[in-house]
Amino acid sequence: MSADAPDATRTNGGSWAFHLKSTLALGLPLIGAQLAQVGMNVTNTVMLGWLGPLELAAAVLGWQMFFVVWMFGSGLAYAVMPLAANAAGAGDTRGIRRSVRMGLWAILVYSALFMIPLWFAEPVLRALGQQPDIAALAGQYMRVLQWSLVLQLFVMVLRSFLSAIERPRIVLVALVIGVVINAALNYALIFGHFGLPAMGMAGSGLATLIAVGAVALFLILYCARHPVLRGYELFVRFLRPDWPAFREVFRLGWPIGATIVAEVGLFTATSIMMGWFGPLQLAAHGIALQLASIAFMVPLGLAGAATVRVGRAYGRRDAAGISRAARTAVGVGVAVASLAALIFWTLPYALIGLYLDEGDPRSAEVLAYAVPFVAVAAAFQLVDTIQVLSSGALRGLRDTRVPMLIAIFSYWGIGMPTAYTLAFVAGWGGIGIWWGLAIGLAASAALMTGRFIRRERRGALLFGA
Numbered sequence: 001m002s003a004d005a006p007d008a009t010r011t012n013g014g015s016w017a018f019h020l021k022s023t024l025a026l027g028l029p030l031i032g033a034q035l036a037q038v039g040m041n042v043t044n045t046v047m048l049g050w051l052g053p054l055e056l057a058a059a060v061l062g063w064q065m066f067f068v069v070w071m072f073g074s075g076l077a078y079a080v081m082p083l084a085a086n087a088a089g090a091g092d093t094r095g096i097r098r099s100v101r102m103g104l105w106a107i108l109v110y111s112a113l114f115m116i117p118l119w120f121a122e123p124v125l126r127a128l129g130q131q132p133d134i135a136a137l138a139g140q141y142m143r144v145l146q147w148s149l150v151l152q153l154f155v156m157v158l159r160s161f162l163s164a165i166e167r168p169r170i171v172l173v174a175l176v177i178g179v180v181i182n183a184a185l186n187y188a189l190i191f192g193h194f195g196l197p198a199m200g201m202a203g204s205g206l207a208t209l210i211a212v213g214a215v216a217l218f219l220i221l222y223c224a225r226h227p228v229l230r231g232y233e234l235f236v237r238f239l240r241p242d243w244p245a246f247r248e249v250f251r252l253g254w255p256i257g258a259t260i261v262a263e264v265g266l267f268t269a270t271s272i273m274m275g276w277f278g279p280l281q282l283a284a285h286g287i288a289l290q291l292a293s294i295a296f297m298v299p300l301g302l303a304g305a306a307t308v309r310v311g312r313a314y315g316r317r318d319a320a321g322i323s324r325a326a327r328t329a330v331g332v333g334v335a336v337a338s339l340a341a342l343i344f345w346t347l348p349y350a351l352i353g354l355y356l357d358e359g360d361p362r363s364a365e366v367l368a369y370a371v372p373f374v375a376v377a378a379a380f381q382l383v384d385t386i387q388v389l390s391s392g393a394l395r396g397l398r399d400t401r402v403p404m405l406i407a408i409f410s411y412w413g414i415g416m417p418t419a420y421t422l423a424f425v426a427g428w429g430g431i432g433i434w435w436g437l438a439i440g441l442a443a444s445a446a447l448m449t450g451r452f453i454r455r456e457r458r459g460a461l462l463f464g465a
Helices: 016-049 053-089 093-119 121-127 132-145 148-164 169-191 201-225 243-275 279-315 319-346 348-353 363-396 401-425 430-463
Strands: none
Touching (some): 053 121, 053 132, 053 201, 053 243, 121 132, 148 169, 243 363, 243 401, 243 430, 279 319, 279 348, 279 430, 319 348, 319 363, 319 430, 363 401, 363 430
């Protein structure tokens, strides 16, 4: 199929088997890419933890600050995905190029602005009441890590482009290579192995900067030189502005970023509340969140596939294709979430035990707290999966502002007040916080799904299906 040809499925919807195959072919590499990106942070945290508890605490603080800025900016990168997918569905090579090029412009502007507060991480953290020595270490870490922000977002834009044209496997390959480079350089630069200087916290930041830079360079060369992708001319006349496309990226992107930050903020706030019960319940909460986060990488990758598949159908004005693409992604997601829930319900002790030292007398108490948390995490696997997949499908329809309002209302208007009420007013303790999370996610799932169904019916009327 040429770059300008319409999507192969035209406007007949495509068979269910076709959609299942396409969703898995696109979703599996995206799931792997999500896990690889998580792997970089896990590597940094683990190796910095070997330096000592102060360095570990500083790494966690520094990463959380970086993560919030990165996730808000990722909305601009994610906006490229539906725009490019819509254009791909219509066979519009120029439209793909416009959205990708202006997406790269947008993240350059965003990074230049938000690297300023990251540069002053130490005084910001001290103003927030953190210990001066930990804030100083976090500042050292951030002074190097912050330069990877633009590269991280650059990679995400190119990932959105490659996903939209259904070539996601190369992204997974690049990120796996990046994880290996990051791990090797962390080991060398933190501790001074292989003849390199021992740089401590700054060494970890430099390792990530080099690794992400290698991934970005690899993807740039791939997109510029691949025989098929060369025709998109992403970097030809790169400095030529396209203000309508630039505004469209921002129009779709900032609500996506706000939606992500709203959910990230919810989980951060629940961690703060859990800390009021003491370190053991907080440790149990952290273990349960880690397990839930790993499982969430699967629906998160499938949500990207839903955005692309729905976006391509929307671009070719295929109402039946929109419906089948979304329903297939949700079906696959629910099946995987059900399996994850079953594992959580049946193997909680084995899963939690991976994080605990059997020789520590406090481990038994942490385990006792964590088991019911994991049980509730199993329950909200389904609703969390449905809400993220519905949100992904809505992005394919270029619908981001109402989903943002739904997320803010569900998480902060329902989830947080419910968590606080159940935990502290009703006296349920830590488990009340987890039920508050589940109820907030369930509200988001119901409202996001309802929103998609309404848009789906409207599309059927507009496209004559």
